[in-house]
Each structure stands twice: as structure tokens, then as C-alpha cells.
Amino acid sequence: MNPLIMPAIARERQTPSLRFMQPTLPAWEDVASLYREVYKSGLITNAELVERLESVVAERLRVKHCVAVSSCTSGLMLVFKALGIAGEVIVPSFTFSASGEALLWNGIRPVFADCEPDTWNIDPLDVARRITSRTTAILGVHIHGNPADTESLTRIASRSDLKLIFDSAHAFGSTQQGKPIGTFGDAEVFSLSPTKLLVAGEGGLVTTDDSFLARRLRAARNYGDLGGYDPELQGLNARMSEFNAALAISGMPLLKKKIIRHNEIAQMYTRLLSDLPGITFQHVRGDNVSTYKDFSLHIVPNRKLSSDRLCYLLHKRSVPTQRYYYPPLHQQKIFSSYHHSTDLPLPVTEHVSEGVVNLPIYESLSDQTITAICTEIRDIVLNDHQQGFEL
CATH class of the missing domain: 3.90.1150.10 (Aspartate Aminotransferase, domain 1)
Incomplete structure (x- = not known):
């Protein structure tokens, strides 16, 4: 290594080498002040702070509904389940494995589409070529937070009567021509894991303007049950904890x-x-x-x-x-x-x-x-x- 630049890298070291990723977290005092009363109440999962996070996100992204879940992956799994999607779904091959695994968990066959050579996002022209009578939906991805071509994908989905979902794991805070990512398709799903810009420790957010879908998702994240001990659909334990919500709310100003x-x-x-x-x-x-x-x-x-x-x-x-x-x-x-x-x-x-x-x-x-x-x-x-x- 060039001896003139060794000190610059050495100052960043917290392990034997420069870290690839180091999340910036909100001050502990800010998180603790939010969480303290909730902790005392004993309602520490899917309660007041989760609702507050959902409200803040819906207002920020200008959508009707935000549903907090345990991870982006569980959010994707539940969106496909709640929409009743089966058959084949077109998904980019250049993406994280969770995009495709959410399909496999629902018994859906992934059909892999090519990416654009410049943006590396799913190529709408290639998506159109791969649509068949078995296709039921398109899953777009905003790679590294770079907005995909939502306009073209929306047009293709509408023309072929397909559902359009976005894996927006990287894209909380991205905008397309001034419009927040989170407002496109039938639903968008974000990640709040430690490698993302908005961190909840673990967690995910689903945004949608579809009130029926939002209701089904709230049931699906709680074993399919909205509170009557009589599940409406096959669900999971995909609830977000109050501590995760406190961390995300405190991190929003950053x-x-x-x-x-x-x-x-x-x-x-x-x-x-x-x-x-x-x-x-x-x-x-x-x-x-x-x-x-x-x-x-x-x-x-x-x-x-x-x-x-x-x-x-x-x-x-x-x-x-x-x-x-x-x-x-x-x-x-x-x-x-x-x-x-x-x-x-x-x-x-x-x-x-x-x-x-x-x-x-x-x-x-x-x-x-x-x-x-x-x-x-x-x-x-x-x-x-x-x-x-x-x-």
C-alpha cells in the first residue's frame, strides 16, 4: 500500500481492515426516550410506535397505507400471498436472492428478465417479450436505490392486466422525477435492515394505495388474523417490534x-x-x-x-x-x-x-x-x- 495514503484508511479502521459498511444510527437517547414508555406498558410488538412509523411513512411518501412488517422479504412474501398471485411472475435476474425467494415461498414460478445495460434495472422491453398466458405479475427492483422505469412497467402491466410490485429494499428516499419511490405499482416493499439508509435493526415497510390489500397485509403479518382468532388467509408471524419502530422513527431525521x-x-x-x-x-x-x-x-x-x-x-x-x-x-x-x-x-x-x-x-x-x-x-x-x- 502506498505509505502516503495508509493513514487515511487506517483512521477508518475498526477491525483489521477498512469496513465495507458502517451504519449511522440515531443517538441512543432519542431511541430510548421513544421506547421507554412503551417498554413500561408491556406492549412491545406491533403497537403504538409501529402505528406511528406507518403514519409518518405514509405521509412522507404520499400514499394511503403503510404496513410495517418484520423484513422486506416477509413483506414481499405476504404481498404476493395477499394478492392471490400464482402462475408465473417476471423478475430481474440481476437482483438479491430474496426477490426470487419470495416467489418460491408462494409456489410461484420466476421468469427471469434481462436488465438494462446502463441503469442495471429490469428492462421493460425484455419484460414485454417474456409475457405469456401464464404470467400474472411483474416484480421490478430499484437496484442500489436507482429508480426503475416505473412508467414503462406500469404501461406494460396495465396493457396485459398484470399486477405490478416493486422490491424497493434499497430505495427509501429515492425519487423518480420528483415523485417518491413507494407510490408506484400495486405495492412497494422497503427494507430497514442495517445496510440501508433508514435503519430499524430489522424490519420492512409495504406501501400501497389499495385499502383492501393493506387490510389483508395487516392480517397476514399476524398469522392471517385481524383479531378474531379466525384467520382470513394464510399468514406468518411478520410483525414489527416496538423497538425496531423506535429506531426507525428516530432515524428518519437523518x-x-x-x-x-x-x-x-x-x-x-x-x-x-x-x-x-x-x-x-x-x-x-x-x-x-x-x-x-x-x-x-x-x-x-x-x-x-x-x-x-x-x-x-x-x-x-x-x-x-x-x-x-x-x-x-x-x-x-x-x-x-x-x-x-x-x-x-x-x-x-x-x-x-x-x-x-x-x-x-x-x-x-x-x-x-x-x-x-x-x-x-x-x-x-x-x-x-x-x-x-x-x-
Whole structure:
């Protein structure tokens, strides 16, 4: 490692190496002050604070209903169950496994769609090509918080009489042309896990303007029972605890600054690395705002430097990386049987997945450390480009 930049990375260290992720949490006093009275009351699950969180989110996102659940995954599972969706659902292959697993838990067959080469979100044109008489819904994903093409997907779903759901795990705070993510489709489902910008410890939120769906979801998160000890539908224990709600409510005032800082970091990475040969970045279109829950660069696979080699060399220099989402869903063990050689290919997904490298991005990451990380990347890329090394 370059001795001139070692101190910058060393100052960020809380383990033997720079952390890939470090959530910024609200002050404990703020969380405790909310939770104290609830704790004394003994009503510590799915009670007053959960209702307050739901109300705050519905008002912020300008939707009629918000239903808090135990996780984004359980929220997705219950949305499909509450809507009575069966048959086949079109889902991007370039996404986290939970997107597809929510379908499998409901006995739904996933049909994998390709992603766009610039935004890395599900490609509406490819979605339209994959619709058959067995298709019942489309599951879009806002990858890394980058808003998907909701307008095109809405048009396709309406034309084919399909339900449209969004896995919005990364996108709480993202906007599309000034409109909050959370207001599109039949429902959107957010994650509040520690890697997200709004943190509840664990938890999820479902937003919808469909009053009937919201009612069924409130039952479904409580074993399908709205209180009469007579379940209306097959449900789960997917309730949110009051402590998780207190953490999320207390973290809400931090969200705007977090989004601004994530965008600043993304712009720094892009500015400092954009001139390197063979490297591109995820594109955010027009007036859209991404949360940049994650930041990725893409190594063009036909170049001498591979994504695996870059990750390996950065690891040796104490810079952590991840590779989201490699392999993509259609190449993963539990999903591979749903994608056959006779199906339409997924060339863009495979190209993007093969080349993606995720870099650290969180609010407390200093400009100096970002510059240091970029210096290491530049050194590796330029040396490999000149010498023709290959992993």
C-alpha cells in the first residue's frame, strides 16, 4: 500500500481492515426516550410506535397505507400471498436472492428478465417479450436505490392486466422525477435492515394505495388474523417490534443528510475513476434521485483486468469490496432449474454481473479515505492495463 495514503484508511479502521459498511444510527437517547414508555406498558410488538412509523411513512411518501412488517422479504412474501398471485411472475435476474425467494415461498414460478445495460434495472422491453398466458405479475427492483422505469412497467402491466410490485429494499428516499419511490405499482416493499439508509435493526415497510390489500397485509403479518382468532388467509408471524419502530422513527431525521452524503461519495468515486480504461458506472437517469445504498463500478470483462482480480488486489491493500449480484439469480443453485437453455438468453445481465465491483459507501466515510481508495484502484488498473496481467 502506498505509505502516503495508509493513514487515511487506517483512521477508518475498526477491525483489521477498512469496513465495507458502517451504519449511522440515531443517538441512543432519542431511541430510548421513544421506547421507554412503551417498554413500561408491556406492549412491545406491533403497537403504538409501529402505528406511528406507518403514519409518518405514509405521509412522507404520499400514499394511503403503510404496513410495517418484520423484513422486506416477509413483506414481499405476504404481498404476493395477499394478492392471490400464482402462475408465473417476471423478475430481474440481476437482483438479491430474496426477490426470487419470495416467489418460491408462494409456489410461484420466476421468469427471469434481462436488465438494462446502463441503469442495471429490469428492462421493460425484455419484460414485454417474456409475457405469456401464464404470467400474472411483474416484480421490478430499484437496484442500489436507482429508480426503475416505473412508467414503462406500469404501461406494460396495465396493457396485459398484470399486477405490478416493486422490491424497493434499497430505495427509501429515492425519487423518480420528483415523485417518491413507494407510490408506484400495486405495492412497494422497503427494507430497514442495517445496510440501508433508514435503519430499524430489522424490519420492512409495504406501501400501497389499495385499502383492501393493506387490510389483508395487516392480517397476514399476524398469522392471517385481524383479531378474531379466525384467520382470513394464510399468514406468518411478520410483525414489527416496538423497538425496531423506535429506531426507525428516530432515524428518519437523518435520512436527508444520508442521501446527500451517499450521492456526494458516488460523485467522488465517479469523478476520480471515470477516466480509467475499461471502467463504467451505473447510470441514474434524468431528474431521478438514487439513495446509492450501494456504489458499483463495472470492469468491462474483455479487458485485461477482471473484476475478480481487482477485488483480490484491493483486499491485499486492505480495501474491502463486494460483488453484488454475482452470480445472478438464473445461475444460482435454487433458481437454475427455472431457467433453461431454450429460454430467452440474458446477455446483459451476465455481462453486468460478471464485471460489477462494489466499493465502500457510508456516511462516515471521509473524503480523504475515498480519495485513498481511488488512488489504490487507479494504481491497480493502470499497472494492469500497461502490463497486461490477467487473473
